[in-house]
Amino acid sequence: MSDLDSFRSDVAAWLETNAPESLRGRGASALEGVWGGKKWVYANPDAKLWLERCVEQGYTAPTWPKEYGGGGLSAAEAKALGQEMGKLRVPPPLIGFGLTMIGPTLLQYGTEEQKLEHLPKICRGEIRWCQGYSEPGSGSDLASVQTRAVRDGDDFIINGHKVWTSYADEADWIFALVRTDPEAKKQEGITFLLIDMASPGVSIAPIKLISGSSPFCETTFDDVRVPVKNVISKINAGWTVAKALLGHERTMIADAFGGGASGTSKKRKGLSDLARDYLGGDGEVADPLLRDEVAHMEMDTRAFLLTLQRTRDAAKAGHQPGAETSFFKIHGTELNMRRSELMVRLAGPQGLGWEGDGFDEDELARTRDWLRSRGNSIEGGTSEIQLNIIAKHVLGLPD
Numbered sequence: 001m002s003d004l005d006s007f008r009s010d011v012a013a014w015l016e017t018n019a020p021e022s023l024r025g026r027g028a029s030a031l032e033g034v035w036g037g038k039k040w041v042y043a044n045p046d047a048k049l050w051l052e053r054c055v056e057q058g059y060t061a062p063t064w065p066k067e068y069g070g071g072g073l074s075a076a077e078a079k080a081l082g083q084e085m086g087k088l089r090v091p092p093p094l095i096g097f098g099l100t101m102i103g104p105t106l107l108q109y110g111t112e113e114q115k116l117e118h119l120p121k122i123c124r125g126e127i128r129w130c131q132g133y134s135e136p137g138s139g140s141d142l143a144s145v146q147t148r149a150v151r152d153g154d155d156f157i158i159n160g161h162k163v164w165t166s167y168a169d170e171a172d173w174i175f176a177l178v179r180t181d182p183e184a185k186k187q188e189g190i191t192f193l194l195i196d197m198a199s200p201g202v203s204i205a206p207i208k209l210i211s212g213s214s215p216f217c218e219t220t221f222d223d224v225r226v227p228v229k230n231v232i233s234k235i236n237a238g239w240t241v242a243k244a245l246l247g248h249e250r251t252m253i254a255d256a257f258g259g260g261a262s263g264t265s266k267k268r269k270g271l272s273d274l275a276r277d278y279l280g281g282d283g284e285v286a287d288p289l290l291r292d293e294v295a296h297m298e299m300d301t302r303a304f305l306l307t308l309q310r311t312r313d314a315a316k317a318g319h320q321p322g323a324e325t326s327f328f329k330i331h332g333t334e335l336n337m338r339r340s341e342l343m344v345r346l347a348g349p350q351g352l353g354w355e356g357d358g359f360d361e362d363e364l365a366r367t368r369d370w371l372r373s374r375g376n377s378i379e380g381g382t383s384e385i386q387l388n389i390i391a392k393h394v395l396g397l398p399d
């Protein structure tokens, strides 16, 4: 038996003993699960138990070094762990922006002190993070951020206004872009700063979406005092860090939406099953045109997932994401929008329920997923901006 085979069989045995029965067969989604943080309320005791057991093994961040709370696994071992978890269809023990965005960025740009302070808390699910990039006048033109940070001894005093801050009301800390030099070229006057949301002067106001939920907020900083030691990399060098984090964010978004595992529909019926339920058909979907569309969608999704898997393997082996993440972001979110649209069409009038007894829980959830999916081409940088990045940095086209 090779070392990897023996690791795999140890992991399978560990999972057999430790993966709670009630969580098996539930499937995995990068957006549903335990987000952690001080305000987190566990849906059931097994979710907490599953997290605690995985934390002990370092399995919430399998490839991160052990000294920061990770598992210290090689890329191949982490892949085997993922595959064994996949066989039982247990959800990931922990999800969120700590693991997918700020954690990898800290590993690359943080000081030893910053890594030791923040990474173990992320791995244990103790602190939940949100992202403070966008402002009312700075979305696509992110480098124009105006939130001001003025030095006062060992602190910065922060004043400004962030918008579309996903889950700010649930988060404990925020990673933010602030302007430290208003005179410099706009990219050269930005600093990447970590801010405790409990600091005096931080206030948040939820924004309600078309889907009916309020997953994001406006975040205001009013004379908020933040230690200079919370700067990642150097003062005025935040743009480089910001771009690196965006690479991680795009991969996370593509991962979350592209595979069809996103949304709130509890039963997660596949497209083919849904098509048979609504359109009938003995084995194959009765309507030939829709059958063709379903088959294309399933094939595109499978091909995309395989491509993403290769990227994940490369990331686990230490490859930092580059401009190719823009392709993943566009393609993954387009797939999700197409899939959500198709699900609504398959269900006919049953696909457009908002509330009431005429619709089951899954139908109502799918309508909201469909409405939520409209934001996919905007969040994490719009599709047009991704096309600009591909044109410039991948194809080398002139401005």
Ligand SMILES: Cc1cc2nc3c(=O)[nH]c(=O)nc-3n(C[C@H](O)[C@H](O)[C@H](O)COP(=O)(O)OP(=O)(O)OC[C@H]3O[C@@H](n4cnc5c(N)ncnc54)[C@H](O)[C@@H]3O)c2cc1C
Pocket: 130, 131, 132, 133, 134, 135, 136, 137, 138, 139, 140, 141, 163, 164, 165, 166, 167, 216, 375, 376, 378, 379, 380, 381, 382, 383, 384, 385, 388
């Ligand atoms: C669901 C969701 C969650 C989000 N979560 C967060 C979060 O947690 N934290 C955070 O900081 N932000 C978050 N955002 C904000 C998001 O990053 C911005 O909305 C996005 O970057 C676009 O910025 P904007 O809304 O200001 O649009 P604008 O930049 O004003 O763009 C408007 C339109 O103009 C187009 N456009 C702009 N510039 C160009 C150009 N140069 N070339 C071609 N077309 C262009 C855009 O593509 C778009 O269609 C979230 C957004 C959504 C929808």
